[in-house]
């Protein structure tokens with residue numbers, strides 16, 4: 001017996017280290033789930049939401065057989081992975097998709113390590129359950145220590161409407177799901193605070209914009225899930241007090257940004273979008289749709305800790321629990337007060353004021369009194385206690401009425417690649433909110449979305465992310481491509497540079513070049529922009545340590561820049577990761593091609 005065991009052990013130890021492949025079989029089908037008090041049908045991978053955690057080792061081949069048992073085509077895209085484009089899983093770009101009854105085998109080498117995920121790229125299947133985590137263990141040792149780990153996949157589930165129904169409702173009325181409309185009582189409130197005239201002017205301004213200041217999310221009514229469980233079902237991960245626990249957070253939601261915190265625990269962010277970053281201790285962080293963040297926590301007490309992921313629109317929580325034993329639960333606090341967009345979120349605080357050009361507001365201009373590039377006037381705006389100052393194109397500032405009174409630096413301090421300067425980009429001198437959080441430079445000054453830790457302390461900013469090992473040598477980009485994020489709220493069509501996908505030419509990159517994407521968000525929504533097949537090196541002022549991300553979230557009224565090394569030949573998808581923005585046209589094909597003999601000659 002003992003000899004047998006030794007023989008078995010020897011066989012394991014002597015197994016060839018080369019030609020190793022991690023193989024998984026995934027079956028796409030449907031299953032009943034109950035996360036909203038009733039049985040509903042989800043599209044699932046191996047019968048569950050989320051699908052299984054796929055684990056691989058850096059350097060081995062990933063071999064994944066995907067069998068489609070649905071009555072419609074499907075696909076799986078490997079989000080954030082560097083791979084040959086034919087393996088990327090986007091129907092119509094990388095391959096034809098997987099027909100009903102077919103099995104498609106994906107095979108490619110794992111060239112990277114970290115926390116990633118996978119999801120359907122067909123229709124809107126992702127929104128009804130088709131997603132899961134993918135983890136690649138590094139060859140070398142991690143630059144941080146931990147004793148155990150848990151994957152936490154965050155997502156949203158709509159209990160009332162299918163994705164197709166949601167989209168047709170949005171097309172009928174863009175604020176169909178806006179359950180947070182300000183009511184008469186908030187108007188009376190405002191009138192008390194700002195005076196009747198200003199409150200009226202404010203309402204009329206927002207009316208002209210055909211947007212409501214509560215439009216932080218296009219769709220509400222969601223149930224929020226952590227590893228496929230709602231708050232009562234309370235997914236629980238175990239720890240022993242004193243252990244270092246690595247939490248791999250993935251935002252697989254269709255439409256929901258989450259603000260994540262664990263009351264009683266400091267979180268140390270060690271990885272963003274699969275790439276290690278210099279550790280940043282935080283109390284809370286915002287995870288955009290499609291991003292991943294890895295944090296390390298060290299719970300020392302023998303008690304349950306609540307992992308809280310509150311929707312950015314403050315409509316509810318996904319809740320999980322870290323506990324020393326099963327059956328324990330951390331407390332769920334009340335939702336924080338709702339946030340409202342401010343005029344700053346509409347590009348009104350922006351120096352370049354490309355601002356409103358991309359938003360087709362229908363009646364915009366009729367009686368509108370907003371600041372225009374020529375510096376003309378602006379009627380009263382909403383303040384929510386945060387002072388707002390509007391930077392004018394000439395670099396001067398303009399105060400609205402009844403502001404709490406912080407001011408922008410008069411001198412613009414951010415220099416654009418073309419040498420032009422831009423007001424409103426450096427907020428170091430911008431008054432910090434009461435908790436001690438610094439204003440976040442990745443939000444427009446005075447933005448209603450400005451993050452702030454619920455219990456005080458540090459809220460992670462993109463500005464904090466610094467690569468440990470830059471993936472590429474630092475070099476200047478050869479050219480800049482402007483990517484204006486645009487939309488028409490009247491028709492609920494989202495677009496890039498004013499053109500929706502079905503009408504657009506691909507973005508063409510030359511193999512080997514480095515280009516700079518200049519994202520200009522001309523809408524009032526936050527867009528998490530995802531490029532397939534290549535990294536987007538986010539310019540957050542860290543120079544050669546700028547972090548490489550697969551998804552970059554751009555807040556309203558902001559311009560954000562990122563470099564792309566075009567080192568992956570082929571055809572790639574590039575899009576906003578909000579389901580209904582992608583589906584209506586905020587999407588491009590990016591083609592990376594070598595110069596042909598013809599072109600060279």
Ligand SMILES: [Cu+2]
Pocket residue numbers: 494525526527528576577578581582586
């Ligand atoms: Cu979007």
